[in-house]
Amino acid sequence: MNVNTYKNFNYVPYRAILAGGLVCVLAGGASGQVPAPAPVPHRDGVDRGTLMSEGFRLGYRIEGEGPNALVVGSAVYYPRVFSAGLRKHLRLAFLDHRGFAPPPGDVELSAFALEKIVGDMERARQALGLGRIVVIGHSGHAYMALAYAKAHPEHVSHVVMIGISPNLSAAGGAAAERHWRESASPERKAALEASMRRSPDSVLAALPPGERFIRGYLREGPRTWYDFRFDGTPLWAGVEVNARMMDHVWGVVFRDIDITQGLDAFDRPVLLALGRYDFTVAPPSSWDPIRPRIRDLTLRVFERSGHVPPLEEPDLFDAELLRWLASRP
Numbered sequence: 001m002n003v004n005t006y007k008n009f010n011y012v013p014y015r016a017i018l019a020g021g022l023v024c025v026l027a028g029g030a031s032g033q034v035p036a037p038a039p040v041p042h043r044d045g046v047d048r049g050t051l052m053s054e055g056f057r058l059g060y061r062i063e064g065e066g067p068n069a070l071v072v073g074s075a076v077y078y079p080r081v082f083s084a085g086l087r088k089h090l091r092l093a094f095l096d097h098r099g100f101a102p103p104p105g106d107v108e109l110s111a112f113a114l115e116k117i118v119g120d121m122e123r124a125r126q127a128l129g130l131g132r133i134v135v136i137g138h139s140g141h142a143y144m145a146l147a148y149a150k151a152h153p154e155h156v157s158h159v160v161m162i163g164i165s166p167n168l169s170a171a172g173g174a175a176a177e178r179h180w181r182e183s184a185s186p187e188r189k190a191a192l193e194a195s196m197r198r199s200p201d202s203v204l205a206a207l208p209p210g211e212r213f214i215r216g217y218l219r220e221g222p223r224t225w226y227d228f229r230f231d232g233t234p235l236w237a238g239v240e241v242n243a244r245m246m247d248h249v250w251g252v253v254f255r256d257i258d259i260t261q262g263l264d265a266f267d268r269p270v271l272l273a274l275g276r277y278d279f280t281v282a283p284p285s286s287w288d289p290i291r292p293r294i295r296d297l298t299l300r301v302f303e304r305s306g307h308v309p310p311l312e313e314p315d316l317f318d319a320e321l322l323r324w325l326a327s328r329p
Contacts, residue, residue: 048075051095051127053120054111055104058096060124066090067157067325069134072121072148073141074100076239081138083314089322090134095124097144099245112245114147114253121148125155134325138162139281139307140254146270150262158325162273163307165282166290168254175282180223184279191229192222209243223279225306260293269296269328271321275305275312298324 047062059075064087071078075094082092097117110116121144125133135156137145142161149156165172180189199219204212214236222228274284284301291297300320305312 051120051124053098053123054116055107056098056101056111056120058098058101058120058124060096060128061094062091062128063087064089064091067134068093068130068132069136069160070095070121070125070130071136071138072097072117072144073138074239076100076237077235078138080235081308081311083310083318085314086310086318086321089318093124093128093130093133095121097121097141099242099249100240101242102240103242103244109248112248112253114144114249114257117144118148118151122152122155131155132157134158134160136160136162137164138310139164140168140250143254143257143259146259149268150266153266153268156268158328159268159270160273160321161270162309163275163278163281164272165286166259167257168250168281169256172282172286175286176279179283180279184222188222188228192220195219195221210241213241213243213246214239220280223306225308226275226277226304226312260290263293263295267295269324270294270298271324272297272299273309273317273320274299274301275307275309276301276303277306280307296328300324 045063047060049060051058051060061075061079063079066089069090069092071082071092071094073094073096075096077100078094079092086092097120098112103111121135124130132155135145135148135158137143137160139162142164145159145161149159165176196219199215204215207215217224218232218236221230221232224232272287276284284299287299291299302309302313302316305317310317
């Protein structure tokens, strides 16, 4: 999710995202894990179900053919982002993290630590029998994908990071604002002003936290999409948001994250896919100090995309991704 979602309605103090099926229990450690039986495809060819982890009900959805790819984020939102064509080449396993699951009561913030999310991903990989995976993360979920690959490189073939800057620090937010100020067209800026008028802070403040998060994200559409008139509302239908988790992880954990930690020993290939018109995070140049630290990095800027190249330029994104995967078997 993008950093600007939070900037206008006091989630954080800096400027800045299943029905039916089998159930298995994921305890805090491997010794407490109860493996799930092999998923049985539904009539639509989709494997779907729920994994319980420390009281959090994490939905998953698996579809497609080919090598397994784990997409961390929302198992409702992200199947709408990646193309049907990509499913002919990759078996995509979409997994909720704890920010897209109702909390099991009043949990401590430690329940949302990055290590917890990485642990959920690994136990889900085991329970779903995914074997070696391509791990994919969009926006802040890109940090989750990279953290997982660092923790479990033996289970990862490739890392795909989409629409993200090296961190969500105040400096990064300032760089994003400068990019917006200097590069956005007058029409795009006017569209954002109109969106802010339609959903002012006073209206958002009266909404339940999860709905407030989604509405706040949607009103940033002119910053988010290449087509600044695009309405992303249908993408969020049926998505449940744990706003407390998002507040903490995006506002604190990712604000202070240092992705260079562990890179000296990290050798998995990384594809970084960025949109030229993504005004939600710092521009591609923000990666310049980090690029030499990643041993095998391919950076691809999509010229007719904003924050979500897989949805905005699906044919080109798929072609670039598949070509890159083939070049690094």
